[in-house]
Amino acid sequence: MLQKTHKSGQTNLSIQWNTLDAAGWQERLSKVKRLNLLQSEAYLHAMAKLNQQRISRGLIMVDGQEAGICNLLEAGIFKNAIHGIILDRGPLWFDGYGSPAHIESFLKYFAQKYPKRLGRRIRFIPEFADTPQMRQLMQSYGYKSGAAEGYETIWLDLRQPIQTLRKNLNSKWRNKLNQSERKPMEIIWSDAGTGSINYKWLIAQYIHDKATRKYNGPSYKIIKALGDSFSRGKNMFVGCALLDKQPIAGILIFIHGSGATYQIGYSSDKGRDNGAHYVLLWDALEKLKERGVRDFDLGGINPHEAKGVSTFKKRMGGSIEKTLGLYH
Numbered sequence: 001m002l003q004k005t006h007k008s009g010q011t012n013l014s015i016q017w018n019t020l021d022a023a024g025w026q027e028r029l030s031k032v033k034r035l036n037l038l039q040s041e042a043y044l045h046a047m048a049k050l051n052q053q054r055i056s057r058g059l060i061m062v063d064g065q066e067a068g069i070c071n072l073l074e075a076g077i078f079k080n081a082i083h084g085i086i087l088d089r090g091p092l093w094f095d096g097y098g099s100p101a102h103i104e105s106f107l108k109y110f111a112q113k114y115p116k117r118l119g120r121r122i123r124f125i126p127e128f129a130d131t132p133q134m135r136q137l138m139q140s141y142g143y144k145s146g147a148a149e150g151y152e153t154i155w156l157d158l159r160q161p162i163q164t165l166r167k168n169l170n171s172k173w174r175n176k177l178n179q180s181e182r183k184p185m186e187i188i189w190s191d192a193g194t195g196s197i198n199y200k201w202l203i204a205q206y207i208h209d210k211a212t213r214k215y216n217g218p219s220y221k222i223i224k225a226l227g228d229s230f231s232r233g234k235n236m237f238v239g240c241a242l243l244d245k246q247p248i249a250g251i252l253i254f255i256h257g258s259g260a261t262y263q264i265g266y267s268s269d270k271g272r273d274n275g276a277h278y279v280l281l282w283d284a285l286e287k288l289k290e291r292g293v294r295d296f297d298l299g300g301i302n303p304h305e306a307k308g309v310s311t312f313k314k315r316m317g318g319s320i321e322k323t324l325g326l327y328h
Contacts, residue, residue, distance in 0.1 A: 013105035015058040015070070015113075025057055028069055029257050031094050034155055034295045034321075036127070037263075038088040039071050040256030046229035047073055050222070053086070060091060062102060068093035070106075083120045089127045089151075089323075103128060104137060111141045122328055125151065130322045138327055146326035149304075156296040156318040158289050165285060168317030177282055180275030186242040187283050193231035194224060198238045202250035205266040215306070217264065223252075226263070230254045239284060241276035249276035253284060258294040281316065 020028065029035055037043050044055045053073040060068040070091035076083040091106055114122060124143060128134045130150035138145070156165070166174065190198045203223060210217050218226075230236040235255040240247045249271030252263045262284075267277055288296055298318060301310040314320070 011101050011105045012063045013067075013102065013109055014061045015109065016061060017056055017058050020057070020059065026257070028059060028066070032069060032092045032257075033095065034297070035092065035257050035259040036089045036297060037254060037256055037259075037261040038125070039069070039090050039092055040254075040259070042229040042233065042235060042254070042256060043226065044071055044073065046225040049229075050225045051075070053084075058091075060093075060097075060106065062097060062105075066094060067097040067102065081119050085114050085120070085122045085124075088123070088125045090125075092127060100133075103134075107137065107141045116142055124327045126324050126327065128324050130324050134324060138324065143327040145324075146328050150322050150325040151300060152302070152320065152322045153300050154298040154313050154316070154318040154320055156285070156298065156316060157294070158285060158296055159294050162286060162289065165317070166282075170315035170317065173278070173312075173315035173317075176275050177278040180278045183274045183279075184243065185248075185274055185276060185279060186245075187279060188240050188242060189283075189287060190238045190240075191231070191234040191236060193236065194227040196238065198240045198247070198250065199227065199236075199252075201247050202238055202240065202252060202264070202266060205250070205268070206264050209266055223264065226254065227252075230256075237284070237287065239280045239287075241271060241274070241280055243270055243274060248274065249280060251277070251280050251284065253288070255288070255291060255293060258292070259297060260288050260291075260293045260295070261297040262299045277312070 025041070029041070047053065048055050051073070053075045056072040056074055058070045058072065059066060060070060068091050070087060073086040074084065087110075093102070114120070116122065126138065135145070158165070160168075169177065188198065190196045193199070203220065206217075206223075207220050227236055237253040237255065239251045239253070241249040249265070249267040251265040254261050254263055262281070265277060265280075271277065285296065296318075298313045298316065301313055303310045
């Protein structure tokens with residue numbers, strides 16, 4: 001395949017688009033620390049199929065060296081006279097890259113390659129730290145914030161020994177886990193896909209609970225598309241807690257390379273009474289470590305609208321990462 005590059009000035013940054021085969025691309029993805037869900041292959045395939053978009057895979061080069069990756073979703077008609085560009089939670093950098101100079105070079109490149117114009121819509125969720133300097137830099141390249149707050153999530157480093165992960169738990173979380181582990185619950189896991197009983201039960205409870213309590217969360221259509229895509233590589237885990245052989249709580253996790261994401265969860269009254277989510281999440285850490293997962297994204301937190309869930313996740317001992325959020 002012919003190499004296509006487009007250069008930017010600050011640090012001799014260029015991007016090679018769609019030049020690698022599947023194995024080569026997977027090799028580059030494995031070099032990314034904290035590979036997030038939205039930049040993963042299975043996610044991109046699901047969204048491209050669902051929304052009739054095409055995937056553009058970019059290998060970022062700095063001074064002739066491989067420096068990172070960025071994946072886009074695009075759609076266009078009339079030879080792209082009407083054109084949509086989506087870059088969600090990227091770019092992602094390899095070790096030694098991602099300095100402010102590299103970020104500014106990327107923004108200059110991106111603004112030159114995809115200039116704003118009539119007929120083009122851009123959605124950009126940059127994976128940059130939420131600082132006044134970064135917000136000002138985004139504005140200087142013509143991007144406008146689409147949200148008052150940035151995006152906040154929590155990452156767990158699963159390269160640590162399991163004993164260290166347990167020690168790092170907040171004492172209240174660890175005590176609750178100790179109590180819950182003594183309950184007569186059974187934890188079962190399945191990677192059998194969207195046709196499994198466990199998946200169908202969890203999704204039915206989640207959809208009903210979401211409609212009843214009116215909280216934000218992905219639609220059934222999106223979850224189903226993601227489930228089908230991740231299941232092909234047995235990279236969707238569904239965990240259920242059973243009491244008297246009946247499900248009382250469940251969680252859904254997507255695995256993407258060396259990363260994994262806690263996507264959705266549900267707990268019944270009995271599940272909450274028995275602390276089922278403490279056992280499910282802890283058991284998940286052990287299962288993910290066995291799969292070679294290095295970084296576990298606990299999912300977005302919102303201390304203002306979902307204080308209880310945010311506190312629960314924070315007490316697991318991970319590191320909080322706040323990025324800029326939506327720009328256009």
